[in-house]
Amino acid sequence: MKIFQPKLISSMKGYTAKQLVSDLVAGVIVAIIALPLSIALAIASGVSPEQGLYTAIVAGLVIALLGGSRVNISGPTAAFATIVAGIVATNGIGGLVIATLMAGVILILMGVLRFGSLIKYIPHTITTGFTSGIALTIIIGQIKDFLGLDFGGKAPVETMEKLESVIHSITTINWWALLVGGVGLLILIVWPKISKKIPGSLIAVVAGTALVKLCNLPVNTIGDLYTISSSLPPFSLPSFDFGAMAELLPSAFTIAILAAIESLLSCVVSDGMIKDKHNSNTELIAQGAGNICSALFGGIPATGAIARTAANVKNGGRTPIAGIVHALVLLLILVLLMPYAAWIPMPIIAAILFMVAYNMCEWRQFVKICRTAPLSDILVLVITFVLTVVFDLVVAIAVGLILAVVLFMKNMGDVTYIRAWNDDEYLASHDNSRLKDIPDCTAVFEIEGPMFFASADKFADLPIKDDVKVMILRMRDVPMLDATATRNLFAILGVCRERNITLLISHANEQPLKVMKRAGFVDAVGEEQFLDNIDVALERAEQIVSAARINM
Helix, strand or coil, rough: CCCCCHHHHHHHCCCCCHHHHHHHHHHHHHHHHHHHHHHHHHHCCCCHHHHHHHHHHHHHHHHHHCCCCCCCCCCCCHHHHHHHHHHHHHHHHHHHHHHEEEEEHHHHHHHHHCHHHHHCCCCCCHHHHHHHHHHHHHHHHHHHHEEEEEEEECCCCCCCHHHHHHHHHHHHCCCCHHHHHHHHHHHHHHHHHHCCCCCCCHHHHHHHHHHHHHHHHCCCCCHHHHCCCCCCCCCCCCCCCCCCCHHHHHHHHHHHHHHHHHHHHHHHHHHHHHHCCCCCCHHHHHHHHHHHHHCCCCCCCCCCCHHHHHHHHCCCCCCCCHHHHHHHHHHHHCCCCCHHHHEEEEEHHHHHHHHHHHCCHHHHHHHHHHHHCCHHHHHHHHHHHHHHCCCCCHHHHHHHHHHHHHHHHHHEEEEHHECCCCHHHHHCCCCCCCCCCCCEEEEEEEEECCCCCCCHHHHHCCCCCCCCCEEEEEEEEEEECCCCHHHHHCCCCCCHHHHHCCEEEECCCCCHHEEEEEEHHHHHHHHHEEEHHHHHHHHHHHHHHHHHHHHH
């Protein structure tokens, strides 16, 4: 499969007027869904409302043109909210632009280097942990607006600081704000049962706005807190500073990893819905280009949005034309209707984000892992979740990955063992009728599991009896071998030479054999001592022992 092969090109073969109509309808519906979400996610990210639309327009258009999926819809998502808010609070909008640009470059490099398939190696426990953590941080961050609390001029950035401010200011609750937010939340919960075509978020926005305006309720609106602009996405180049770039590099990697995971997950979900197969490397390159363009045109990080993509498919979208239409419709809304966004009540925005957080939190999966998974997986899940909430995504993903790798190596080390064929444990675990006859003065050791540094100590000191003349290492169940284990094999060979013991290797698999050849172990032992199976090895051992007796 080619590295870069946009689906737009292949989708145009045999394209019909009927499909064009379906794509147009799907694009318009997805744009209506994306409108309140883009504004809400921009506010949750600590930037102005129109920047959410800039992202959906610019990134959505570029990724639809270049992407490796026929139906993926891209734009701002909740996964980025906390990390973007942290960057903006610490480094300002200029820092966010630099981080997003670097993330775009990283994504393109990931695609060019064919890293699309490597994303699957990130454990599900880590993605579930930080996704649930992000959901909780969004909920905590929106309590203030949902309840209309007064923080007394404070603008906390960290999640724990926001929670502390909520607790200290709970007596300042605005009951009208709670009423408006409650109405919006009720609509968001109930409306999908009434209609699937019109998004509940749009109904909640209209109803909440009408309620506040007609009743003249003392509730904050977007216009009270932000200056709304209906201008086209402005192009601007940031001033690059190597010190700032170095400081923001971890955040850029986090944005890139999140974008890659979420966009490819969205592609996998949509593949199942339309019976197609996406090009993961093309999608990564497109996501990189989309994020670069988003940053240059005043947007924030973007990635594939699973909910919007699913809505696109369910409404008939089957080609990237639907994604292009979605971006163009949002552009028209930005130019013509954006000033009216100032009327939207903040409790409605909070209610929308509560629903976004609930839909992304995967709490059922979280509980299932805690009930059924091994302790090591539960540990990774909980620590990633806690670090996401208490610290940030950069720390959570880094620590989660390190912990997952360490625990994986420990588990692999635990399932690797070496057994002597004549020990009591081995005899008890095997049917005696199936055991081979072992020649006199011969020791057979069977190794099971990967031989690597975490398990190498298990075969560093083998119990060899004084009368042993031949040692057989049976490696049928050894799938891999590393440098540390190879070093220990040389140590075993050294002991055998000191005691005048002939070492035989039985059934070495392809990867271990290749490593042993490169390390010179095969030459040191002698290629003729590497035998195809245990039967041949036992025959060779009997020949060697018999020859030794004759020579005596």
